[in-house]
Structure formats: structure tokens, C-alpha cells
Amino acid sequence: MDHIPRLSEVLYVGLCRKIGTPTEVALRRDMRDIEEMIEKPVQMLTGQIFMYSGSYREGFRFASSDWDIMRWDPSHKMISTLSQTSIYDASKHTIILMEASDTPPGFVRLQLLTQPNDDFIKSAFVSLEGIRYLSNLLWKEISLKISKKFKTFKNVNGHGPCSSGYIGDVEVDHADCFISKHWTKITSNWIERSYHYTWPSECVLTEILKNGFHCVAIGNNILSPSYELEWRLSFSVAEQKLVCTMNHTQFLCYGLLKIFLKDVMNHSIHEPLLCSYHIKTTMFWRMQLETIQWYPNNLLNCFWKCFKYLIHCVYRGEFPNFFIPQNNMFSNKVIGSARSCLLEQLNQYYRMGMSCLLLSPTLRSILDPALRTPSFSVHFVEGHVKSLLEIDYHAKIEIFSHSVTNSSYQEVATQLISIERLLQSSFSPNQTLTLQYYTAQTLIDMVFIAAQSSSRSTHKEIFALERTFCNILKLAGRIGYVSDLLYLALYYYKIGRYHGTVRLIHFIRRKLSQPFIFYNRPDRQGYEAVCNLSTSGRRKKAWANDLNLKVGVSYIRELLLEQLEADKNGKSTLFISPFLTLEWLSVLSYYRLGNQSLYQQSLSYLKTLLLHDDGRYIPTHNRDLAWQMLGICQQVVGDLQGALYSYQESLKQKPFYQIQKATEARISHVERQLQ
DSSP states (O other): OOOOHHHHHHHHHHHHHHHOOHHHHHHHHHHHHHHHHHHHHHHHHHTOEEEEEHHHHHTOOOTTOOEEEEEEOTTEEEESSGGGGGGSOTTTOEEEEEEOTTSOTTEEEEEEOSOOSSHHHHTTEEEETTEEEEOHHHHHHHHHHHHHHOTTOEEEEEETTEEEEEETTEEEEEEEOEEESSOOGGGHHHHHHHHHHTOSOHHHHHHHHHHOEEEESOOSOTTSTTGGGOEEEEOHHHHHHHHHTSOHHHHHHHHHHHHHIIIIITTTOSSOSOOHHHHHHHHHHHHHHSOOOOOGGGHHHHHHHHHHHHHHHHHHTOOBOSSOTTSBTTTTTSOHHHHHHHHHHHHHHHHHGGGGGGGSHHHHHHHHHHHHOTTOOOOOOHHHHSOHHHHHHHHHHHHHTSOOOOOSHHHHHHHHHHHHHHTTSOOOHHHHHHHHHHHHHHHHHHHHHHHHHOOOOSHHHHHHHHHHHHHHHHHHHHHSOGGGGHHHHHHHHHTTOHHHHHHHHHHHHHHHTSTTOBSSSOOHHHHGGGTTSOHHHHHHHHBOOOEEEETTSOSOGGGHHHHHHHHHTTOOEEEEOHHHHHHHHHHHHHHHTTOHHHHHHHHHHHHHHHHHOOSSSSOGGGHHHHHHHHHHHHHHHTOHHHHHHHHHHHHHSOOSSOOHHHHHHHHHHHHHHHO
């Protein structure tokens, strides 16, 4: 398959559909950027900074992608020379010196210069000739023990410098590490080279140098006597910034190489020699040192030049790290017979030419139409690749994939201050969208967290506080999405204002019944009615989302048992459909008001919704909780046989929330009532 512009353009458009259009990739990055800005002050308060890294943070959303998360304590200060000790307060900071004199390139020893302030470091150092060094083995062992204590982190095992496990269905690699803003001498080659080749640009390079780098707990060669004391330099922040400088052709070429690696080069190989980091490094070297025309109609040629560089490195047995070229990433790994087998495999693909791409089912499905029909061609116009509805759907998923995680009033207050400061700045539409979401959710958190810790005693004080909370929730409803007003309805019910709950339910029901409402499966034709609005306008008028009830916060007494059980099983949040919440609250409110005909009518609506919905209004994976909520309503109003049936149906569903013990407890209670 020879390189021709037509096939490159077909591949470019196909990869836009598979990997993302320029708008979608920018959206992913923008949203994570603003999220980090909002959450960093709270993380500084708690003494634990978290950062997403790897392909997810770079903007990829492959189905098999995992999350790479780095965590560090901001009170730990790494320095590269002893003269830098004067910068920090030894009474508040743990000062650590990076020693690189007798270590392999790209690795350092970490010497403790001050008495450590936390038990983590106290348990992870060893003495060598009277000098205290941090042991990467002890550090990983302690980190793994801590990770296993998190209820939301399942099936945790050690993997390289990380603790690897699952949060829900997502595979997560979590690394406890150290950060330094003091660049070591060994990185000077990369800095000078960047200035010489003018890539990255000077402003990007300045930002990279300001943000620093990390040290992670893994040595160079496990057979080396000094392995335990070696720590690898990690440039995840710099890599993320470099990927963000790519134009879209470069980004798609990077993705194309990753797909080819997974589908072809590493297919059916249990322990592959090549990994995605080699692909990323290949891209960086080719972008900096080689003049390539990075255009859509030249995509195949771009791929081929990168692939040839990869073969060249395997042939030489040397793969220089982009930041520290002296660090041969093939050392002790791609050697001997293993290297020979890999080289033969790559040469086989090279002899096939561009047709080797057809070995990938993903790429073959994109290229086949153009290969079968010589006249087949496409021209990239982003609006033709994906519709506004598809882009909004993607934006909605991106925003809601990261819920607000505040667990105390102090954290909420800190986050509100952070948001207030950010509101003074100018952001992209995507970042503004994320900021609005965080503002609404933080206001909601503030009300319910404060409400359960309030100690007001007089009626006047209670009334004044409740009025304030209601006003805050109204503000959150105006800032947030259509469904966010349901939090106000929950609060009305919580404080016994059942008439207010019913009036608000009628208002929200009218809004949610519009044909343009965007919840789970939006109606394309109906959504056209709001397509002329701005992104913010569409969000406020048409978007609806699940209610996020954090398990440690009291929203409504009828669900406390389920929250407690979910918390025991590592679930941090109950996600409840707004349509389900609407009818559920309607039943309970009319019952509290003593209106039998209306609560029976609402109960009938709730049953019909649950029995006949195909996943449009109640996601199928949440039906264990949905049946449970129906049973709660039936039990409250006295329909014990109906409640028993609903609880039994809840046990038959996929146990997404793992609330079976709560269900069984409710069944036992109903059976006692029936006796």
C-alpha cells in the first residue's frame, strides 16, 4: 500500500472519529486543566496533591486506557544542590537531596537532610555509612499497604513504581512520588537542545521548567546492589505539555502508533518489550530533530518515518530517553535473543510496507472503503465528522466523569474561594462550562454538609439558616443544569416543606419533559431546537444529569441505609436518575401531606417508569438502586407486598452499588411487618 494523499486523508478523518476531533481533544484537556486549578487549593489544604498523567491526561480516550495518577506531599522538598537548603524551612519541610554522582543516567538517590515530618518517610529510609537514604522498596511496600486501605480502590497489586487496581471498571495506576522544581545538571542537554531547535517554544519550555519533575520509586536494574536506593526521574508534566503542543496531525500520528503497537506489534504478547512510552519518545525525537510535513494528506508518511526510527533504535539496541539521552531505555531489557526476535518482527512489517497497517482491525476498518473503491475520498470539515449533538454528548461525559470530592465544610469553603478567584479570569468555553459545573456542585455540597453539622438551637436561627440554604440551592440551580434544582427539592423534603417540594417538582417536571432535554439518550431532532444557543445556554436549558449523593452526607433519611451500605463497599457516591428522583420525591411528599390519591398516582408513574424504561430514563446499571427506591416508597405508604417484590427485584439486578445487605435488611423488616 503506497503512500498517497487520498489514503492519508481517509485515515485522518477515520482517526478523528476514533481518537477525537481537534475540538474534542481540546475540550478534554481544557476541562482537566480547570479541574486541577479548582482542586489544587483543597489538595494543598489536605497535604496531598494529585495529578492525572499518561495518555488519559494527554487527551486520549481509548476503551482500554487506564488512569495514571501521581500523588505527592507538598511539604516534601527535593533539591539538587546543598545550597538550595536555605530556600526551605527545615521545621516545616522534609528536605531531600537528589544525588546523581554514582547512579545510572536518569536515576538518583534520595538523601534525607532533615528529620522527616510524617510516618511514611520515617518508615521508608535506610542508613548507608551513617547517611539516611529513602528505599524505593520500602516506599512501594508502604504505599501499597495504604492503597489497599482505600475502599474505592479494588484488587490492588504492585506494578513497577505504582499500586495498580480498579476504581469501578477503570484500571488505575497510582504512584506516590516526590516533586522538585530544581532541575538537575543531567537535564541540561535537553534544555539546551530545546532552545537550539526552538521546540518546544520558549514560553512552553519556561512553563515546563517552572512546574518541575518527579521522582518515582523504581531503580534501573533489579540485579544491581544499589537498586534499592535508586529512584527514576519522571517527566510526566513536561511530556503532557509537549503533547499539548502537537498539531492534530501529530496527535493522530501518535495515536496511530499506539493503535499499531496494541493491535499488531504487541498482540498476543504477554510481556512485550515495547510500550507506549517508546511510542511517545519516538514522536518527541521526530518532532524535534526531523523535518516532517505534519499535514493530514501526509499522515501515512509521518507514521512511516516514526516507525523506521523505532526499527533503527531496536537495530542499534539503543533507545535514548528524550530528556536524558544518556539513559538508554533498552538497557537490560531489549537485549540478546529477545532483541533479535523483536527486530525480525519489525523488519517483517517493514517489508510489508504501509500495508502492515491492515493487520490492525481498527485501521483496516478505516482504510478498507478507500482501498476497495479508488474514487473514495473524504475532506476534513470538523462539523461533517461529528455533529454538535455528538460533541455536546462528549463534553457532558467529560464533565461528569469527575465529580466534586469535598468531604468537609473546610474543604468546601476552600474550593469556593478557589472558584471565586478563577471567576475573575478569562477562560475558554469548555473551561467555563467546567467551572460552572464545579460552582454549582460546590454550593450544593456546602449546603448539605453544613446542614448536617449545624448546631443552631432557636427557631429564629434555624429559620434564618434554612432560608440561606434554600437561596444557595436556588443559585446552584440557576448556575447548574436543569436537574440541579432537584437538590432544592430534596432539601425542602429534608426540612419538612412538603408543599414546597411538590410545587418545585411540578416546575422541574415541565422542564424535564421538553423534547430537547439531554440526559442519557438525547433525541437528535428535538435537540435541534437549542442548537442555536451558546454552549452555556444549551447546558442551562437542556442538560440533565444524575444526582450525586455522597455516601458520607445526609440528603434524605429514607436513603441513609443504602448510603451506609454503599460506603462499606467502597462506593463514594450514589448516582440517581433525575427522572427517578422526581417521581420518588413526589410519592413521598404527597404521602407526608396525606394526599392518598396523588401519592398513589405518583407511585403508579414510578412503577411504570421502572417497568417499561429501556435505559433512556434510568441507566440499566443503576437499576438495583432504582428497584430499592421503589420498594422504599411502597413500604412507606404501606404496600408491603409491593415493597417485598421490589426489594427482591433489586437483588436480581447487577449489584452496581453492592447494597444487597441493605436490601436484605429491608426484606426482613417487611416480612416481620407482614406476620
